[in-house]
Amino acid sequence: MSNLLSRHLCLTTAIALAMATPVLAQETALDELVVTAQKREQNMQDVPISMSVVTGEQIADYHQTDLHDLMNSVPNVYVQRLNAADVVYIRGFGSAPANFAFDQSVSMYKDGIYAGRGKQFEAPFFDIERVEVLRGPQGALFGKNTPAGAISIVTAGPTRTFQGRVAGAYNFDLDGTEISGFVSGPLSEALSARLAVKFLDQDGWIHNVNTGYNDPRKKQRLARASLRYEPSDAVDVTAKLEYSDSQVRGANIVLGPPNAAGPVTTVRYSDGNPFGYPEANKVRSTNGSVVANFDWRDHTVTTVTGYSHYDAERTNVYSTDVPALYSNRMPEEFEQVSQEVRLLSPVGQRLEYVVGAYVDRSTYDLGYYLAYNMLGGTLAGRQHSEFEQTAKTYSLFGQGTFNVTEDLRLIGSLRWTQTDKKGAYDTYLDAGRPQRAITSARGKLSEDYLDPSVTVQYDLTDAIMFYAVYGRGSKSGGFVSNSFGTVDSTFIFKPEKSTNYEAGIKSTLDDGRIVLNVSVYDTTFKDLQSSIYDPTISAFVTKNAAQASSRGVEAVFLWQPVTSLKVTASGAYQDAKYDDFPGSTCLARQPVTECNPANPASIAANNIAGAPLTYSSKWTGNLQIAHKAALTEDLQLSSAIGLAYRSKYYNADNQSTVYGVQKGYTKIDARLALGHVDSGWEVALVGKNLTDERTYNFSFLLPAPLTADPRVHKFLDEPRTVLLEASLEF
Template structure:
């Protein structure tokens, strides 16, 4: 109920629409300062960009010690994150790529300093020493291009400063019983070379109690470092090199048991013993290198973006053995996912000068990658006298090339017509084999192999936008655009053969109208948008508990219609309020051959009978992880005290209505009820912020929510139960920092 009240209030205040923007006040603290973004590959004021998008400043991200995408949801309505065992997935407007099939390219693509990162372990802790995060809703097929049918998240890290500066911060989290320490040094090395070195170390003990090992979980140890060098030999040349290293070691898991025949009932304890495959948790190491050069050629600018990415990781999963009915069961099933990935990419863009009748951007992009995945699935099912180990191996080589362009025709001072087009060709080769390493003879038929090739898959993604300035402070736009995501291969489903190995590309289409306005001499910012997005051949992977495997395929079509909006108010000096909200209706329009839903009687769909599944169509069913309503409310104030001291506080509430987070959409354990989470930060220190102390509280109402769920069936477990992937409850921290 609280979530509904917050969301409805937010919608009314923000006129129930549009593209929310995380704004910052000017130096006087009483009007909107310019927010510069690069969503169209040029530096522009956010209010001039005809895209429904969120922009979150690096300062705001640091204020709440935001470490991962799950916490980004607090700033961005219509954005959701599915939490699983180390393979989280981002959804925008109800669309994303399920984490079950590890080789999926993502429908919401991540870009780190301009480098495409289609797998979440390429950037293990991306919210670290940032300038800003740009969240772009809807297809971004032209300028971002690589697999962005649902949207894109562009992360821009902080760069070197013109003068020497440094900062060190420390935070102790009483709830997680651990700490974060981070900081940077930045400044010029010479007249032409600047540098920035940022580091962060995390060590916490987790928010769950594992009764079997008598420890808190998940224990998280992480070390990150990023070195940035910026070279400006002349006024017409600059080159920025960024090298980022991350190492992460997580001990334990986040899944807990819950009844299968009632609503979700999450708890803060679990019982998880060691398994023969290895200790439960995640170990990952990654490198991300980017080089961006800008070369002025007269009035034109040539930009080169080179990227290299590497990660190696291993995820080991147990499932909570604590039974909802009391007591514990045997550790009957466990798995492991060692991964290895490397990618090289190159993009070149030519930007025309601005202020002319016709402005344009043209460019080309190339990348090549290698992905290897091993899956080990152990089982010890006493009731069947089964003990064994299944093993699959997957290897994929991929190569893509695209050319793109965007042109803006300035009809007059107020009207602009923007057209863009991207052509992409993709080649992929995949190989799979699966076998029973050891176990009962009856399971020997699971040995399978598959090979496939996607050759010359061509995608053409156009968009066209009309943008009109009603006044200098009010802009409206209308957009039509398409996006696409390449086809691929089933990477980790037992029993995969040539017949089930390849899935088709998915394509999206979006119609959108919007308004962006800065009113009352900058004291109010109101942004609105309405959209209609549809997908064809949506790539899906769902768990079928009856046959205990994942089914990966293409749903024929799905759509999402909705409105998004935000309003930022600066009523008095040093005080601002931002409200943002979204409504959406996301559902399958046509999905023949879908896995059975829990609400379907066995006479309609029998999950144990392939012919019954083949005849099943769940058109009209909602998409998973898609709430009807979502919203955020943020209030910020600086209170000036005597002796140039100040108190700076910020309160934030974020909420969403109920949604299905189980593949079979069970009306019991598969529904996460609506919720509201409240964060609060209060900081004390001098006005120049050369030092500070702060209290940071997140999820202060201690809402226990789950990112995803599924049914762990008999005979895998003695008592059928739901497994919930729990998200953090309330955390309370103290922070101190020093600038020099």
């Protein structure tokens, strides 16, 4: 049935686009995209940064629920979806999830609150106003840990007028329901509020023959309450509190042969309750923010107070062994408080500036529990490790824009950051024989760094702006949190630093109906933090790569020829590779004569300079077409279709040419909706991955004796899904 619905949806969308264009043929201009990438509201076309903006309407059209869906709309972005958390890569750079204590190289900010860990916002796309994706280091204004880029999520806020929406959806392929809605409006003349909720309950897409369930099964309960207090034009205060309870049972793991190309299973046969713990990933998080703006003379003072907390527990089981021979369980708890203060100058003067200070403190606790019964019971037992970390960050920052002439601007930015961390790691044997080494480690670090940037911005015409940027970004060092065998000498890894050269043109053409932006960049990372799975020792190895670089071109195209039709397209080319990585673990595609994984001296002499960065495609691109047509005075037909292309990339840390290459693909999403213009109801059919492309976001080899049947484990992305959605706005 879903195949028939998908074909009908594609055909109907194409017909609607073709026949309805003349119905609403008034010429119009594109809506201005207002962003806050430079800590003040600006038109995206005035911001000298390579960036993409995904609106809440686009997110709703394609039923995007998380960052993994977002990558279909933004070039040079890859999101790895694992049980641990989503990990974002921009221009080929990101922080692999293997070391849980990693701060991310691509930082996420939600309503101004820094999130260095994906679990802080487990379901980020929920009642969203817009998402800003900033490519390249953003060391000055976004500051903490943004050497590769930043993603800023702005949630919808309270409104001065009463409004609301309720929506329900049923997914035919995942046999699940989703209910969401919000209500917003004034409580008094100065106070307004908004309450948004979401409930999700759906099955997975991989049948587990052993348990009878379709994995991974997902349940989410989300709520966000917002208050805005505006006693005068000079003061506004917005407070938001969000709670998330997300539970995933089972995993999206399928199996393939380890030594030769062959069929990958389409089902699972895994223990659903390994060693007495259900195979699951559970995350409960609470996040709050208070953003206050005060007029002071002709300036604006902004304070951003943040709180973020989550506790999580993940249990993994692998291969086809029932009962399981090996499993791991990882409980986590994280807490962070932060405070930022900014002073913003007025615009329209010769020197415009923003200066500020930021501080945060966090604690992080991680347990790593192993249970095993291998080699016919001769190696059986339980052991675990405990990791604790406390961290403090202080920073001062500023950016000044000197308007040399009406058309020429010089922008200088600088951020000083001090980071202090303490870490402790201990391993314990709980029962039986140890399967991994019993070790302990202690460490502390104190780092400070300066991240400057210089930008030249010039208006070639009223419609075309040129910019050139030099900038640096940094990410703090840290500790190895969950690799058994860690000792003092391997416990600490160094900070990573990036340098970026970039130039671009932003143009608004055809009386505002066309936006065309193009940028070129050259980014280099030094001491790139990496955590690579080594199947020869069945462990992740965390270290600093000496140097890596990414060079490429990015383009964004928007076109609205008539009121009823909007076209969005973007594309990118990148060449991301290691320039120098001495002492790297052996790649699977290296012959033994070049690197012998059984010989420590061979590994020490190994250098994978020239190898591409894992998870990086040379080519990415997308095309989205949205159309609205008036069928009668009361009824409107809306249609949208999106295509996302990505060329091949390595999805295994060891870059195996047998099982670690994801071939290039194009995914197609579409939406067809019928709605009433005045009463606000709408019924929509939404299809995702309509051509049913099978793609894998991570692959690794699990060897014996961790499993009786060595197999390649591949994390399978969602197949084709079709859902029916009904909504009512009031």
